[in-house]
Amino acid sequence: MWRKILRLFFGPMVDEWESWRPAKRWSVVLRQVLTQLFLLAVLLAVLFPVLWILSMALDPRDISKPQDLRLIPPGASLESFRRVLFDPYRLLCTNPSDDSTCMTFIHLFWNSLQVSMGTALFSVVTGASAAYAFSRFRFIGRQAGMLGFIILLMLPAVATMVPLFTLLNAIKIGREPLRTTLLGLAIAYASGALPFAIWNLKGYFDTISKDLEEAALIDGAGPLQAFVRVVIPLSAPALAITMLFSFMTGWSEFLMAWLFLENPQRFTLAMALQSMRGQFATPWSTFSAFSILMSIPIVVLFYILQRYIVSGLAVGGVKG
Amino acid sequence: MTAPAPPTRAKTTQQRRWQESLRAWVYIAPAGLIMLFITLLPQGYQIWMAFTDFRVQNLRFNILSPATWQDYAPPWIWFDNFVRIITSDMPIENYYFGRLLLFNVVWTISNVAFHVTLGVIIAMVLNGKYVLGRRFYRALYVIPWAMPPLIAAVTWHNMYDYRFGAVNLLLAQFNQVLGTSLPTDIRWMLEGTPPIGGLLQFLPLAYYCTLVANIWLGWPFMSVVATGALQAIPSEMYEAAEVDGASPWQRFWKITLPLIRPAMVPAIMLGSIWTFNQFNVIYFISQGGPLGRTEILVTQAYKLVLNHRLYGMAAAFSIVVFLILLVFTLVNNRVTQATEAYDVA
The missing domain is CATH 1.10.287 (Helix Hairpins)
Known part of the structure; x- marks a missing residue:
């Protein structure tokens, strides 16, 4: 006992x-x-x-900054969390004189969620398919394709911003350019997340034995079925981690969003956070409360998926 | 007598090869198309832009509608942008190409070296046989990685505030408790005199501050990769080495290091690329200051777009960044032999 x-x-x-x-x-x-x-x-x-x-x-003293190092400052309250969650954002309104046209935390959260989920799905679904081809097929252009993806990994996001701006500006959805929509943003992020997704998934697929697929093929499954029914379920850790990383890209990116989006109704959490940073007077309590609330979903996801992180990161599982 | 068998067999393998290639490219198509439209096409467009004097007024130029070509097409200026970038002849303050490049390389190497060393050491300590609270520590140690980088960077910027920042307050606390007299009003980001002279004179105090912040941010990734690799080493190997009388030092160099190397090398490659383009930390913590001495290539490129609206020059700048990174990675690859890891499986 x-x-x-x-x-x-x-x-x-x-x-x-x-x-x-x-x-x-x-x-x-x-x-x-x-x-x-x-x-x-x-x-x-x-x-x-x-x-x-x-x-x-x-700390309740919003703009004035702390004078000493204390975990619980004098007069500590959860007021700033309440303010962030329920008050409208006066910086982000379609009509500055009318509070009801301003953005709220829930609204910003929903926009961020749409963009991030879009990014994660786009990159994992298309990335898994491409990674499977690189992992299993011996085909013409394989080496060149692999090298191409590694090179794309090196392109800084900043580098593609300007041309992407003009390109997405030229494509119209209905009456507005694709650039100013959340869909456009999700696609743009996905293209940035894809090289890593393909690289990571390919590395993981390489570690899965081919015997199971061959058994499935003998049992009369097509190659596509073997991929969807056998390889995908076995790759849960890598898929989860790749999704998590793509999701994180979409969640915290703001440079492109800032350049592309125009309508405050479509702004994301990261953009709202950035808009709060004043040159001289950042409202620190609000800012900090906002940061914490914004980090929570990512941190929670990270902990849910934690047992997959070590195994799902194929950088570790390399085969010679 | 001729042998008909080999040619037909060759033909069928050739056919199967084409068939397999076709199937492979069908699988790649969705990702390939996204990349083609969102990454490659803009890159092509960017290469064209880099040779023009593309400014705000040219934003109306639309390659798909010829009506705009006449009025808004930017003037073609050949290599002018590139020449001005490399000869430091740009309409922005405190810009010297050589220093920028040197700083960017030093920044990357110093950061990755710390990330890897710390990451491996901590992973090894946590992998020890009788360590208590292993899961607790592992869970909390990934916080820097899980936090959105934008928030981490802004928090560090706030901590380095010279009057109200946590770092100076911490020094004051030290003074109070231990009776020391450390300075408590250091202007971390603005201090002009370099802390270390001689060869490292070009690194201002702000560099060391951003370095600390980025080490905080970057080591958990390396630690996780190292943990994965360490767990894959069978403990019998260590036991056998111990029986043979190998010292802990020898065990590290002869067993641990060679066995985690295949996992660490691609991680180092990836980490180097990420650090080379580490936008958030520089842009938010030091903001490139003092006097542009902690600027890296990507932050400079972004400022060209956002503050100066020199799109053509920014495009040229991005191409320069890419080429430098390509060379850097190839050299890195040569040194660490990373290709053997992600080459043909």
Whole structure:
């Protein structure tokens, strides 16, 4: 009974402990203490900026900045969170004199969600298909194609912005250019996320044994069926991680969005955050509360998918 | 007597090869089309723009409607943009191409070196046999990576504020508790005199600050990759080495390092590309200052678009950035032999 509880905390060490001589016990304990000190120091460094932003969000003195270092500032309140969640954004209105035409957090959130989901779906669906071809088929132009994707990985997003602007401007959907729509933005982000998606998925597909597909083919499945029914389910970790990364791109990108979108009704969370940054007077409490609320979905997704991260990142699972 | 068998067999393999190629390209088509329209076509357009003096008034130019060609087509100026970029003859302040390039390379190498070293060390410590709270630490250590980079960068910028920032407040706290007298009013981003003289004179204090912030941001990725690779090493190898009397140091160099290398090399490639183009950290934390000395190529390109509206020149600049990155990656590739990792599987 006791041993069970101890094992829960200390793992396999419990069973070995009794067989150790005192000298060995001491060295294990000493080593554990040093390790813990090191890990705690790292933890402190990791958490410091997070705690700082949290304490600013709790500070009621919006513009004036803190004078000392405290986790819970005097007069701490959740007021700024309430303000961010429920008040209209006066900076982002179609008609500045009418509050009801201004954006709200929910509205911005919905726009961000649409763009990010669009980006994730576009890049994973098309990326998986292309990655499968690179992984399984020996075809004319394979090497060149692979090299091409790696080179595209190197193109900075900033580099494609101007030509993309003029290009998407020229394509009209109904009466407005594709550039000013969320769909246009999602496609633009997807093209940026695709090289990584293809690279990562190809690496993962390479690690899946071909025997299962061959068995499926013998059983009378077509190549497409073998791909959809056998390879895709086996690649859940890599697909999840690729989706997560593409989603993150869409969630926090604002440069392109800022350049492309015109109608405040379509603005995203990242753009609203950027619009809050004044040259001299950023409302820090509001800004911090907004940042925290905006980070939550990503952090939650990260934790849900955490067990996949190590295995789904094919950079690790390389085959010679 | 002729042998008819080989030619026909060759023909069928040839046919099968074409068939397989066709099928492969069908699979690639959706992604390929998106890339063609969203990445390659704009790149082609960009190459054309780079040879013109494309400015705000030319934005009305629409390649699809010939009616705009007459009035809005930008003038063709050959290599003028490129020459002016490389000879530092641009209408922006504090711009020297050589220094910009040097800084960008130093920035990338120093960052990635720290990311990899820290990432591997921490992954190894957490991978130790009896470490308590492993899952707890692993869960919290990915926070810098999970946080949207824009928010992380702005938070760090705020922390370096010279009057109200957390870093100066932390120094003040130190003074109070330990009785030291560290300066508490350092202007982290504006300080002109470099902290380290001599060869490193071109790196202002702001560089070290952005470096710290970007190390904070970048090490978890390397650590996760290293963890994956470490977990794949069978523990019997270490036990065997221990029996043979190998010291921990020898075990690290002879077992750990060679076995995590295949995973780390592509990660280093990827990390180098990301860091080379690390827009958020520079743009938000140091804003390129003081006097443009921490500017990197992408932030400079963005400023050309946003502040100066010199689209033609920005296009030329982007091509220069791309070419430099290509050379950088090829050299990097040569040094680390990354191709063997992602080449034919």
